[in-house]
Amino acid sequence: MYAGDAYGALGQTQGEIVFSTGMTGYQETLTDPSYDRQIVVQTFPHIGDTGINGEDGESGRVWVAGYVVREPSPTVSNWRSDGSLDGLLVDQGIVGISHMDTRRLVRHLRSAGAMRAGIFSGAALQAENGRPLTTGELLETVRRTPRMEGSHLTGEVSATQAYTLEPSGDFEGSAPVCTVAAVDLGLKAMTPRLLAERGCRVHVLPVTTTLEDIRSLHPDGVFFSNGPGDPGTADREVDLVRGCLDAGLPLFGICLGNQLLGRALGFGTYKLKFGHRGINQPVKDLTSGRVEVTAHNHGFAVDAPLGGPVPAPYGGGRYGRVRVSHVDLNDDVVEGLECIDIPAFSVQYHPEAAAGPHDAIHLFDRFVGLMKGSREDEAHA
């Protein structure tokens, strides 16, 4: 039980409580669909200083279930700002709590692991007859919240209608270099934008998309996005990934997309104790030996063996060999997979950043290269 001041909307909210160590990028964090059903604790004390603006949101709404902040900014100062964070939270009914010892809470989560939690403020602290609710009663409400393990949430966050991004930036008005089918499992806005800026036409497709829908677009490659929930429940999505692999489509996955590829190849996934959420994680690219500082937001990870290539366990060698291509140097968690015999790779972290460093942005070029290479191979064949 932690006491603090009400922040954002009054009321109550429940979800899995996790912490993020990013010192910048709260607007991106709040609007990242992967945070669906999660209460986010910010470890950095001052949040909201730069307000919100019309450019930095990663989706059209705030997805976090609740927000925990030590020192919400009473004021906004930034030339791009067009509103306050507090205003956004109130408008969208996001219940938060502030002015509490957030480090104490984070240390608890670090040792006890991510867990279900609730924030209660205002009338939500009272029973219908005005009697204050007891800690036990509040706890009971929290206990009724579903656990993250076993939750299938992509349907909650995915676009319901397909839409298309045309090449932009240097490629504005040009014929597409490649066409990408991007399956929205909780897609962040930055991701298709980065593909479009590399000359791709990006068809963003709802999670309900079928393999036939994808094939009908004649894409050069298929992309599986990040998203919330337990990858162990995403059987339908895993089937879709396998369908794409079987079709020989070049494939790139990020975050949940990485877990789906892992499962499709026959690996399991598991829940991390408290996850990786922040923008300072060292990931080593085992191919180049280089280390990238990367943005993370994942509570689950792929259970694949570190070391040299192994035959993909699924389907009796159907997908050839696979290797762990990236690893988190803090805790050796698998951060990327690379198929050696088929054109598919994925990373657990966020090369699109937003928020976070741009160290891994070259992966989008790699995907474009993979699609082009695959097309040339076909032409030669």
Place this chain on the structure above:
Amino acid sequence: MPKREDIQSVMVIGSGPIVIGQAAEFDYSGTQACRVLKEEGVRVILVNSNPATIMTDPEMADATYIEPIDCAILERIVAKERPDALLPTLGGQTALNAAEELGRTGVLDKYGVELIGASLDAIDRGEDRQLFKQVVEAAGAESARSRIAHSLEEADAVAAELGYPLVVRPSFTMGGLGSGIAHDEGELHRIAGAGIHYSPTDEVLLEEGIEGWKEYELELMRDRLDNVVVVCPIENVDPVGVHTGDSVTVAPVFTLTDREYQKLRDIGIAIIRGVGVDTGGCNIQFAVNPETGRVIVIEMNPRVSRSSALASKATGFPIAKIATKLALGYTLDEIVNDITRSTPASFEPAIDYVVTKVPRFAFEKFPGADDTLTTSMKSVGEAMALGGSFQESLGKAMRSIDKRGLGFSWDGARPDHREVDELLEAMRRPTEGRYLQIQRAFWGGAGVDEVFLATGIDRWFLEQINAINHLAMEVREADFLDDDLLRRAKRAGLSDLQIAHLRGMGDRGETVIRELRWNYQIRPVYKTVDTCAAEFDAVTPYYYSTYAEESELKPRRREAVIILGSGPNRIGQGVEFDYTCVHAVQELGRDYDTIMVNCNPETVSTDYDMSDRLYFEPLTFEDVLEIYRAELRMGPVKGVIVQLGGQTPLSLAARLKQAGVPILGTSPESIDLAENRELFGQVLKREGLNAPRYGTAMSLDEARDAAHNIGYPVLVRPSYVLGGRGMEIVYDDGQLGGYVERALRQARADTVVSGRLPSPLLIDKFLQDAIEIDVDALYDGNELYIGGIMEHVEEAGVHSGDASCTLPPSTLSDDQIDRLRQATRAIADGCGVRGLINVQFAFMANTLYVIEANPRASRTVPFASKATGTALAKAAARIMVGESVADQRARGLLLPDSDGGASRPGQPVAVKEAVLPFKRFRTPVGQSVDVLLGPEMRSTGEVMGFDRDFPHAFAKGQLAAYAGGLPTSGRAFLSVNDADKRQLPMIASRLHELGFTICATQGTASVLKRYGIDVDLVGKISDGDGREGADRTAGRPGRNAVELIEDGSIDMVLNSPSSRDSRSDGYLIRAAAVAADLPQFTTVTQFAAVLMAIEAVKSGDYQVVSIQERARRLFAYEHAEG
């Protein structure tokens, strides 16, 4: 990629003396480098001329040369030691410039020494404005539009093109020396003229003015596999226009979104790659237009810096240590983060607290100096604080500054409209007091927008200060200070003392507030600096306080000793005191848990792996008492050491003891015996010792009576110095009247009642033509151990911190030394000293006077330790916990039989030379401040010259203190006052013999001519333009002394002053010599030393010997004798 095996020995160059812009942070970085190299099994050869550093301790390197950082001397060391590599990136700009010179002159190639950490090309690309601009452009970023100028004519052409304001930056200087903002042609000529001079390449960059933009810094590191991390972003609260060293800064960034921050990060990475820093760190500064977000790259330093020390302490990521490992060939992912011990260094620290740095200034030491903060750094130190919020950390940082009258205050009357307008006008000019002006303006009702318009400080920070103000108002006006309000006040960083004042209780109310707070159970908790925002467990106990719920302190088993550090560096309390604290930590750590408390990020003592626990906290009574109470709950505490950190901790002793805290070593009562004039007078009387006569006065009449009673000349000073004038030597009633009049004028009008001052003036007998001596000693209650007897080169009257001195004393007789020893013992015993004592004596006509005694470590302890090969501060720490001098002899910390007062045949001579910051300070019209040495200390640092005899050692001291050292030929300008004229012929004829030509003004010249000494007469400045009275024999007829100095026709100035008047010729000549960087001496005793030293320079036969070797010889001698 593992360590390179081809590097077996590395030479490290330190940063030399502490100067403005290059301070203790390089002892911190150099010490880290040496420790890493030794751990890696590399032979370490260290060169640094500054003895008051931990890095020059004998155990830090295999061969330590306390020698001038001069190319010729460095070459001799290279030739002797034959290092495989040179690491130049940890000793500031001094080391980088030295390495650049060694490379350019072919020394490195000749001896096959590889430059590691940064290549010559990278140094050039980082430091050369034009090359750097190209790097910035290639990185897809913008520099301010700019042009290079090598002359004033070129500068004018640039001004015509780019318009005003123009920023002037000389190439290859540090700390922004010589830079400034020119708003018109006059300012341009003054600033650019000086800048061209200071630049070793005679060039300045002129660029478009970006004053008022937001300023940011990034600290980056890169390894040889091209992995790059940003250790820490720093935001300057003061916008562009104030040097980052003089700005209040915070970490991380507060007013940028992630997108904007990542843009800076991308540019930073592209620049570190473009410059080619491939195994080390760099600092990059950015300006961001607050209206549009346009980013301009200001500059980069391809080395560790003051900011990297700050970033290291702010995050727990040790930049210098890691830079050294990278230079040896490791990659970032191979280096373990030693705070978590489970994660690698190839990450970017996440912090979950707020860091604020506040600079400390010393304008009060330089009357007449312009105190406007500009792009040229003027602060002498800084304090850092960590807190749970900006408000808390700002409050802690401001009280860490330890200077009365600068903290937020609601004393006095609430500012009315007129005063608010005045404050708003005043704060347009950035000064030391700007934040207090802002707070008081808010108190008087100013709006955030008004203050923003006046200062350009981001509204976010202003809102926070305004919020502190509102809370203070609430505290002030509440009927009753309840639990909630007091808790909020503490969370906002208000001290008990501030709250007491707000409640109208004055200083004494602090106790009441504390007791109330304790009754409410409002106590700070201690959190860990862990680099990772609690994501991983931290092993290293590096703590800061905050008002929150959970404390992370862990129980201890061993008994603890708490050592109080010295706080921000200031003139008179610098790195020497950090040195002594670190020694106590090192020595007592063998038997106790050592707990270090300090708030100075530049220091070795605040390196988190020096002590068993580190509290990065203000050194105030409130903060120290809380730490003591918190530690008492964690395990046994033996006590607190207050005598090693200088005056700051010493002044807390009595109150701490009253509050039940055991004080180790000399008791507060004994401290009082030495510090209280009257009590100390009684001690001296009892022991049969003389003190100069003295008196006090509140008015002019009283002052005259006292002076007559004592006899002129007298030394006058206020008993309470605040921003005003300090001490002065007064020779007659007229001068005394002038002094008292100025004191009355400077005192606040409402505090002067009928010609009486609010606090007394202290008037002492001034000992004219006396020899002054500093004695450092240890006393255990039984045995006295003389650490060193240091004879001043200058006569008494020059502050002991500014005087050069020699050990062993050069002119004292055995009898005099014996009398000093006995007197020191009598004082140590009479006061009840346990540990260190420093006594200042003077011999006038062979009568011994005791000037003052300080029952604590003095600034000469490191010098005396290095000169005598002993560890005085370590021994002192042992004595403070109850051991004897004899025990320390047995431990090998002290000489086995004799002591530092004994003289030995063939003993080398050590000379300490002070380094003065006059170049940094100018009057508002741009003239240099006066350079005369006096009773007010003004030096920032010191060097040691060590050689076979006094002339050689003195010459080395000059070489170490001033680039180039003494001239061996050329033209000397000579001018002495009437009192010194008798010594003039000797000096002048010797100068002639040495091959100098002499020029002088009328008075001096006529004396010399009567003695038949050739002299060129030069005109007086007061003769109008000087053309009239000039002699034909002068090199350029018709030019006066100032003009000759300015056009480079004079090589040395010997000028003993006859007047302190700022309109006098003497002042103008001294000012010109400072501006031209000429060797300049102002006392006649110095002249004699200089003449002998010039001879030594000419002989060119310096002894270059490591201190390890010297110590071996000394101990061998001692053993042979014993």
